[in-house]
Amino acid sequence: MFFSINPTNGLAIFDQIVRQVKFAVASGTLMPGDMVPSVRELAKELAVNPNTVVRAYRDLTNEGILEAVRGTGLNVTEDAVAHCEKERLGLLRERVRHVLVEAHSSRLETSEIRELVEEELTRLERAAKGKRGKKGADS
Amino acid sequence: MFFSINPTNGLAIFDQIVRQVKFAVASGTLMPGDMVPSVRELAKELAVNPNTVVRAYRDLTNEGILEAVRGTGLNVTEDAVAHCEKERLGLLRERVRHVLVEAHSSRLETSEIRELVEEELTRLERAAKGKRGKKGADS
DNA sequence: CGAAGTGTTCTATCGTGATAGAACACTAAA
């Protein structure tokens, strides 16, 4: 499915859900009118408490990204796309910055930091490529 | 001084202290026989509860990086250098990886991620340079 | 109608990081 939880992320579970919904909207994976998984369903899939999903969906609703259709579910609003596209880079940038600041303040040379990032980036690409070719055509 | 706390880091305060001590040892800023700031002094400097510093120093002592000289203070052990040098890259790598994974799973192209990192890296360099030239020669 | 599915709102409990304040054993220096 769309979402996955990483417990060692440094981010709260509800925050990871919020961000992933936003990213999905920004990238077109989730479009206006689409319905997100129900509270109970997503909670089951992520092996997480329903209240944690409620918290995430509540935040998203308050931000105007989701809207409730009572008795039916939550769907992505029209405004969501612009909102999420605008926010996505900022959200990622903030995390990137924190890590780089720590690396820099640990007296790592800029070149060493760049090398470290490059290593992990290529490793990530390899993993993604391997996954694509693993079982059945995905495209 | 050596240490600084970032509240929006995603890392617990005690963990930030632990990491910064390790990084300082790995980079030679802190050498075997050097004494770390006293619990109460560091707590005051960081505007943090003494128990939080105790927690950090306890972890470091249990890992063999610091040793207590009762009534005097805590100093860096001989083994610390090897231990911290070996650990430093791994600690940073883990955080880098988490961020890159999130960026990648947000459907950002590798090139876009690289660009984002590069932007923040140069910004970091500019800031460091600005600070150096700000007040009195540092070199 | 009734059953099953939505979101929503409660209360209670738990773990953890952090704070607050106190006490203890020890050592160095006046």
Next chain:
DNA sequence: TTTAGTGTTCTATCACGATAGAACACTTCG
């Protein structure tokens, strides 16, 4: 010896994220 500074070890309390379980209003479908 006294004083002031070490680390160490308690107990309590708080905030917050997460869990657990329940109830409510609503809509869809048989």
